[in-house]
Amino acid sequence: MKTQQAQLPASYRAWVSTGSEQPLDLVLKQQALPDLADDEVLIKNYAIGLNPVDWKVLSSQQGQVVGVDGAGVVVAVGTQVDVALLGCRVAYHQNLQAQGSFAEYTPVKAYALLKLPDELSWSQAAAIPCPALTAWQAIGKIPVQTDAEILIAGAGGSVGHFLVQFAAQRGFQVTASCHPRHWQRLHGLGATRCIADPVQADQSLHLSKKFYAVLDMVGSQHAEALSDAVLANGHLLCIQGRVATWICSPFGRAISLHEVALGALHQHGTLAQWQALTQVGEQIFMAIATGELQAEVPLLQARFAELPQQLQALKHRNFSGKQVIQMDDKQNFSELRGQNDSIIYALST
Structure with missing residues (x-):
C-alpha cells in the first residue's frame, strides 16, 4: 500500500451496525486501518451525507461500518492506482457491501471517485452523490x-x-x-x-x-x-x-x-458504466458550483458523535433540508472545509 508522507494512524473510529434496525443501536468502535486492494484508495473523511438507505439496511449490515456518501481527501492508494490522486479532494458513493462512510477513513474503489471543484465545501459535496446520481439514473430511463x-x-x-x-x-x-x-x-x-x-x-x-x-x-x-x-x-x-x-x-x-437502484453498479457495473457515472457526477458538482443546478438547503450539520441521533431523526423525518455530519478533527476541518459553508443549522431531535 502506497501512502502519503504523513503517517496514518493504526486505527480509526467508525460507527458499526449491531444488526439492529434502530439507528440508536449503532456502536462506535476502533477499526484497524485496512490493507487496500490494488484498485482502492483510502479517503480521510471530512463530511458524511446521511440518506434513508443508511437506516433501511442496518439490520443486514451486522458488524459492518455503515454509510454510502462521504467527502474527503485521498491519503493512500493501492498498487494499481495513480499516485497523482494523493491529496485530491473527492466525494463518493460507497458499495453497501463494503466498509462505509460513517468513519474517519473509508476504503473506496478508485473508479468510483468524484473529483470536487474548489468552490464546493466538504458538506455540500457529501450531501450530493446518492440523491443526485439516483435522480439522474431515474430521469434517464x-x-x-x-x-x-x-x-x-x-x-x-x-x-x-x-x-x-x-x-x-x-x-x-x-x-x-x-x-x-x-x-x-x-x-x-x-x-x-x-x-x-x-x-x-x-x-x-x-x-x-x-x-x-x-x-x-x-x-x-x-x-x-x-x-x-x-x-x-x-x-x-x-x-x-x-x-x-x-x-x-x-x-x-x-x-x-x-x-432504479444506484447500488446495482457496485455489483454488476462495468468500468465503462462507472466512467460514465463519475463523469455525470462531476458535471453535477460543477453545475452546483456555478449555480446552474440548485443544491438542497439548508445543510443540517452535526458532529460525528451525534451521528446515530441524526440518523434516527432522518428515519422519523419531519424537517426540510439535508443532514451532513462534520468530522470533528477541528484543525484539519478548518483547513480543508472549502469556501461555501455559509449556512449552518443545528438539527434538534
Whole structure:
C-alpha cells in the first residue's frame, strides 16, 4: 500500500451496525486501518451525507461500518492506482457491501471517485452523490418528450429535489406530489404544479389527470396505486422498492415499468458504466458550483458523535433540508472545509 508522507494512524473510529434496525443501536468502535486492494484508495473523511438507505439496511449490515456518501481527501492508494490522486479532494458513493462512510477513513474503489471543484465545501459535496446520481439514473430511463406531463410522487426529499430539476431541464411539465411545506421550493426548482399525495390511506387513487410518466419515491404499493394515472404507452418508475407484479393486462395500456437502484453498479457495473457515472457526477458538482443546478438547503450539520441521533431523526423525518455530519478533527476541518459553508443549522431531535 502506497501512502502519503504523513503517517496514518493504526486505527480509526467508525460507527458499526449491531444488526439492529434502530439507528440508536449503532456502536462506535476502533477499526484497524485496512490493507487496500490494488484498485482502492483510502479517503480521510471530512463530511458524511446521511440518506434513508443508511437506516433501511442496518439490520443486514451486522458488524459492518455503515454509510454510502462521504467527502474527503485521498491519503493512500493501492498498487494499481495513480499516485497523482494523493491529496485530491473527492466525494463518493460507497458499495453497501463494503466498509462505509460513517468513519474517519473509508476504503473506496478508485473508479468510483468524484473529483470536487474548489468552490464546493466538504458538506455540500457529501450531501450530493446518492440523491443526485439516483435522480439522474431515474430521469434517464424516461424517453424525452418535450412538454410531456409527468408526476413525481414523494418529491419533497433529497432525490426529488434533483429529479424535479433534471426533469424540468429536459422539457417535461412536472407535477410534484408531497407535503405542502415543500411546494414553494419545488416550484422554484421547476415544478409546474404541486399537489398533496393523491394516494390516500386506503391506497386508492384520487387523481383525474393521467401522465406520460409517473416516478414514485414512496414505495411499491404507492407506485402500484399510481399506475392507473399512467397514459397508454407511458412509464411507471419505482425508486423505493418495485411493483411485484405487472400492473396492467397484456396488450392493454402497454405501460413500461422501470426500477432504479444506484447500488446495482457496485455489483454488476462495468468500468465503462462507472466512467460514465463519475463523469455525470462531476458535471453535477460543477453545475452546483456555478449555480446552474440548485443544491438542497439548508445543510443540517452535526458532529460525528451525534451521528446515530441524526440518523434516527432522518428515519422519523419531519424537517426540510439535508443532514451532513462534520468530522470533528477541528484543525484539519478548518483547513480543508472549502469556501461555501455559509449556512449552518443545528438539527434538534
